[in-house]
Amino acid sequence: MELIHQGKVRDVYADGDDLVLVASNRVSVFDVVLPTEIPGKGALLTALSLWWFDKLADLVPNHVVSAEDVPVEFAGRAVRVRRLEMVPVEAVVRGYLTGSGLADYRKTGAVCGIGLPEGLVDGSRLPEPIFTPTTKAAVGDHDEPIDFGQVTETIGRDLAEQVRDLTMAVYRRGAEIALERGIIIADTKLEFGIDADGVLRLADEVLTSDSSRFWDAEGWKPGQTQPSFDKQYVRDWAKSTGWRPDDREAPQIPEPVVAATRARYIEAYELLTGRTWA
Structure with missing residues (x-):
């Protein structure tokens, strides 16, 4: 596959007639990607999006082709999608x-x-x-x-x-x-x-x-x-450090903030879907 675009959170690969959209564990605030990742975040975003796409399918068509037909190294956090x-x-x-x-x-x-x-x-x-x-x-x-x-x-x-x-x-x-x-x-x-x-x-x-x-x-x-x-x-944590988006270097996220953020993402997923996050 050919990497054709890297966004703040997602990487887009060309694969034949389709694209493969891969959600990373990167996190951005104020349009700036921070240097510390949130473990499991890409998989959480992918799973929740797929759940919502299903709930909204009668309202608006979406770009999803398959959540299974993706490279094994990206399994769980990638979706095969239409070119748009x-x-x-x-x-x-x-x-x-x-x-x-x-x-x-x-x-x-x-x-x-x-x-x-x-x-x-x-x-x-x-x-x-x-x-x-x-x-x-x-x-x-x-x-x-x-x-x-x-x-x-x-x-x-x-x-x-x-x-x-x-x-x-x-x-x-x-x-x-x-x-x-x-x-x-x-x-x-x-x-x-x-x-x-x-x-x-x-x-x-x-x-x-x-x-x-x-x-x-x-x-x-x-x-x-x-x-x-x-x-x-x-x-809120980033603002509390005194850092501003135009500063040269973004701050590393401390482990307690990483853990608390991940816990919030998991709680949202579980409350909305009624499923337990493994």
Whole structure:
């Protein structure tokens, strides 16, 4: 197989008519890959994505060809997928206000050009989920928020509306399923691509602890830091060290932070799927 692309977390290999998508144990925060890996993370992301692809199959087609027909050295953390022409936009949806969306709201009262009510705080549930896309930056660069008008300029109105509507539908379905299992999906990022027949398909990963903010529904309380099952723990640790994304070297993650992060990923997987992680 030929390595044709290396992302922040996934490596993409060409194999005949298909691609093989391999999830690594790398972890990135603020669009920077940290030098320490999280053991088992690639397998966890792959297993959870496959579970979600199945749950969403009636809603949107996806790129999966096989989770078994992959090289043995990548077994458990790789998926054989269709070749797609990827949509050059990150499809982000927010049901709750936090992170960069909160920062934009505090400055302008809006997120990606969408005005929001006054008085919202960190962790507030939004009146309705909102589509808040970003650019798709290269490794080492930062994704930038854009409004829907900029999306239509980039990919055309028809495709932009299709991406937006499918993103919202995936989020609503996923948020409903997750809440029944005690997890709030505060926001998530999706990727789409178009296959050789012109069909728009859900790609990459879906509703994982890397691509989403997972909060403990029982512990959720607006105005405070939410107990979470995602890589926010690593983000918070990285910020606490004084490191900033533009610094030359990213810090090594201490073992206790690695272990705590891995435990959160496992807990999210087990709560959502009802399966025990071996």
